[in-house]
Amino acid sequence: MANVLVNAPKTAKRGAIVEIKALILHPMETGFRPGTNGQIIPRNIVERFTATWNDAEIFSMDMSPAISANPFVSFFAVAAESGTIRLRWTGDQGFAVEEQVAIAVE
Amino acid sequence: MDRRRFLGQAAAIVVLPFGPPFGPASATPQAMAEAIKKVVGDSAVTEGRVRLDMPPLIENGNTVPLVVSIESPMTVADHVKAIHVFNEKNPQPNVFSVRLSARNGKATVGTRIKLGDSQKIVAIAETSDGKFWSASADVIVTLAACLEEST
Numbered sequence: 001m002a003n004v005l006v007n008a009p010k011t012a013k014r015g016a017i018v019e020i021k022a023l024i025l026h027p028m029e030t031g032f033r034p035g036t037n038g039q040i041i042p043r044n045i046v047e048r049f050t051a052t053w054n055d056a057e058i059f060s061m062d063m064s065p066a067i068s069a070n071p072f073v074s075f076f077a078v079a080a081e082s083g084t085i086r087l088r089w090t091g092d093q094g095f096a097v098e099e100q101v102a103i104a105v106e
Numbered sequence: 107m108d109r110r111r112f113l114g115q116a117a118a119i120v121v122l123p124f125g126p127p128f129g130p131a132s133a134t135p136q137a138m139a140e141a142i143k144k145v146v147g148d149s150a151v152t153e154g155r156v157r158l159d160m161p162p163l164i165e166n167g168n169t170v171p172l173v174v175s176i177e178s179p180m181t182v183a184d185h186v187k188a189i190h191v192f193n194e195k196n197p198q199p200n201v202f203s204v205r206l207s208a209r210n211g212k213a214t215v216g217t218r219i220k221l222g223d224s225q226k227i228v229a230i231a232e233t234s235d236g237k238f239w240s241a242s243a244d245v246i247v248t249l250a251a252c253l254e255e256s257t
Contacts, residue, residue: 062202065196074214075204075215
């Protein structure tokens with residue numbers, strides 16, 4: 001799935017604080033809205049977003065239906081060592097997407 | 107059936123569909139207070155240290171940018187453990203919760219949220235010493251997050 005946009009620096013100085021921004025294509029259907037046929041559209045949201053840096057968790061977020069469609073998250077992390085930042089979204093209806101970016105720390 | 111009974115029944119038929127409220131039940135300030143209590147327990151919540159950046163006037167409630175930042179050195183000894191955001195008038199009081207650690211370096215989180223009405227948003231941060239800090243923002247929403255499927 002290429003429906004993910006991740007913005008993180010490719011290189012960073014050791015100990016620097018880097019910003020990581022992530023955007024994913026997702027309808028974030030709240031489960032409170034009636035559709036055109038009058039029936040409530042079943043809830044379909046991303047429930048959880050986690051980020052790991054070389055498999056150590058650095059950030060996690062529990063979302064609710066109040067998060068906008070195509071959820072955007074930005075957060076910071078200390079560049080401790082080179083490696084991969086892995087971002088994972090999971091949610092309703094078996095939704096699971098993983099994306100990784102490499103970062104070189106010098 | 108006499109005329110009076112007929113009118114009464116006719117009125118009942120007309121009125122009934124509007125009786126039970128349609129659409130989603132909405133969270134109330136009390137529901138928000140309960141949701142906050144579930145997170146903080148009996149601890150006191152002090153106002154301060156938290157900054158909640160949102161536009162005060164929102165044209166479109168479907169995507170409202172929101173940034174929460176907390177003054178904190180973010181060291182192992184003193185850092186922000188979690189940030190929780192609540193609202194008063196969306197169908198549910200919770201917006202999101204994030205877990206942070208000293209690995210974050212900076213206690214700042216940005217996202218975009220939906221707002222169903224003009225209301226108060228509250229952000230609560232839990233620091234590593236177990237204290238709770240909060241900030242709130244009153245926002246005016248001119249176009250609420252849409253309630254019907256777009257066609």
